Every structure is written in C-alpha cells, then in structure tokens.
Amino acid sequence: MLSKACKYAIRSMLYLAIHADGTKKIGVNKIADDLKTPQPFLAKLLQQLQRDKLVSSMKGPKGGFFLDEKNKENSVWDIVMSIDGAAKFDQCFLGLSKCSDENPCPVHSIAFPFKQRILEDFRDKTIVQWAGEIKNSGKVISLKDIEV
Amino acid sequence: MLSKACKYAIRSMLYLAIHADGTKKIGVNKIADDLKTPQPFLAKLLQQLQRDKLVSSMKGPKGGFFLDEKNKENSVWDIVMSIDGAAKFDQCFLGLSKCSDENPCPVHSIAFPFKQRILEDFRDKTIVQWAGEIKNSGKVISLKDIEV
C-alpha cells in the first residue's frame, strides 16, 4: 500500500511537526536515529520533500530540517503524493486493474471503506492537526521505532 | 500488504474453485489468460501451491489444475501463508516494528480493525465458501482482470 520510503517520510514529517520548528532544526542523523531508518536513504527522502516544498531546511551548523507555517498546513496525502504518487496507494487489494463498486473484487466491500477512511484522514487533516492529536492523545502514540 | 505473487495466487485459486473440478482441469495458459497474469510466473506460483497441497494437478493432455475436495476446504489464509508468509501480511501500516494497542502508530486505530476483519475472512472461510459467495452474490464479482 505504502512503500517503505513513504512510511519513513510520513513518520519523519510528523516527528518534525512535533519536535522541530524554525528555531529548533533537526538533522537527518538525529531523525534517522530516533526513527530507526537508514540515514542516507532518509536524507534522499527529505531532499525530495524539500523540493516539493513540504519541508524546510537550512544548511550549515545549527542547520537541519523543520516545518515552517506553510509546511504545517500540508496534509499527509501530500507526502504520499510526493513519494509514492496517488496511483500506488489506490490499488485493488487483490490486484485487479479495475476494481469498483460496479466491478468489485471479492474483498472490495471490506477494503474500500478502509481505504476511504484512511484517505480522508490523510487528505483532510493538516500535519499540525496530526501532530496535535498525537501529542494530546491519552495513549503513547509512536513514531520512533523500537526494534524488537 | 500482499505481494503481486500472492494476489495472483488467490485469484487463481478462487477461479479454479469456480471453474474447475476433478473432471474439468484448467491449464496455466487459460488461467493466466483470463486473469491477465504473466503465464510463467503464475506457473511457478501454482507449483508452489501444489507442493503445499493447496491445489491439485495432472500432467499431459486434458491435464491442468483443479481443486480436489480437500483443497476446497483450505482457506485463503493458507494461500497467503504459502506464498507470502504470515509476517508479510501482519505489518504496521506506517512501518513500526512493534505496533499494537499499547504502542500504536498514528493510524493503528483505523488499520488494525481492517486487518482483523480481512484476516478473519481469510482464515475462517473455506475456499468453497468464497466461491459460493462469489457465484451467488447479486453483483458481478470479478477475478478475471480487464485491463484498462
């Protein structure tokens, strides 16, 4: 559904939304370390996101990545588009090239509502909103990875 | 979630459940053609399923693949296990190595019920049951692919 690349990207962006801002930037090393993602690979992804104006960066000492006010108003869906593209996400669970309410695969009735629900969340909530929910949730919602 | 290989495998098996039996076997060429899957690749998959006793086959003219009574009592989950393995299916939507109710990723609350639901269906329904539902459903449920 989502490539590893895209999963890394989404987690990094939410991580930045929570931990970084214009005055406190965070470098790839730190991010990759916390999220347990391959460092140079993540660097590539952040570069890509930066090109698409989804994340901001500064070179040099005290430099790093952060989200400016505009970046924060983007959605998780924008990240998916930048890394995987829309087509990748919107695929039939059983691989039919044309799977719809009229022409459903055997699991369409289960898979479609789920995809819709995730899609809504991804498309309609801004990154700050996500970050807020993560921070204020009673549960300890994870972005950092704990290897098992 | 599921590899292409696994999607091809599931569709072929349901296809066989509906269209073949001990007296009418179907060859890979016909299956691959209807399902629009790469023929030699599908052959490999059916071989694998045959080794795991999920599908039956006969060589020679009038030979081909079919499901015997035992095969029909297997589940779609058995196919997933044979081709992808359980681990592949049960992965966190955002890639956390440990994602659970106690340690949820930001989309766990949406993704988990979906995975459970699919898993139940895959595990608890036999292949004949699937086939029956597909045949008797009001809708035209697709296994064959129509390229767009």
Next chain:
DNA sequence: TAATAAAAAGACTTTTTTATCCTTAATTAA
C-alpha cells in the same frame, strides 16, 4: 577568513520482487 557542520545532488550498489526460458517428466490419445 578559515574551519566546521550540515544539506543537496548525483552516481552507484545491493536486495527483493517479478518474470522468463529451457529441459525433463508424466499422461493421453491416435
């Protein structure tokens, strides 16, 4: 202004997944 720290960029490598090809074995029917 020099040293340093960090991102940007591009080329490259490795691994995984998907897909093909070729030879052998089994079965059927003429």
Next chain:
DNA sequence: TTAATTAAGGATAAAAAAGTCTTTTTATTA
C-alpha cells in the same frame, strides 16, 4: 508406441525498491 500436451523443476534475467557513497554547496561561528 509415438506424438502431442501439459505440469515440474531449475537456472537465469529484468525491473523495482531500498540503501550507500562521494562531492559540492551553503551557512555558522570562532
């Protein structure tokens, strides 16, 4: 019993995804 047909098996190839390395650019601070 021979020709035809179809699966089984193994080796290989191609494509995609994941990951690394090296050099260049930009900013900071001493």
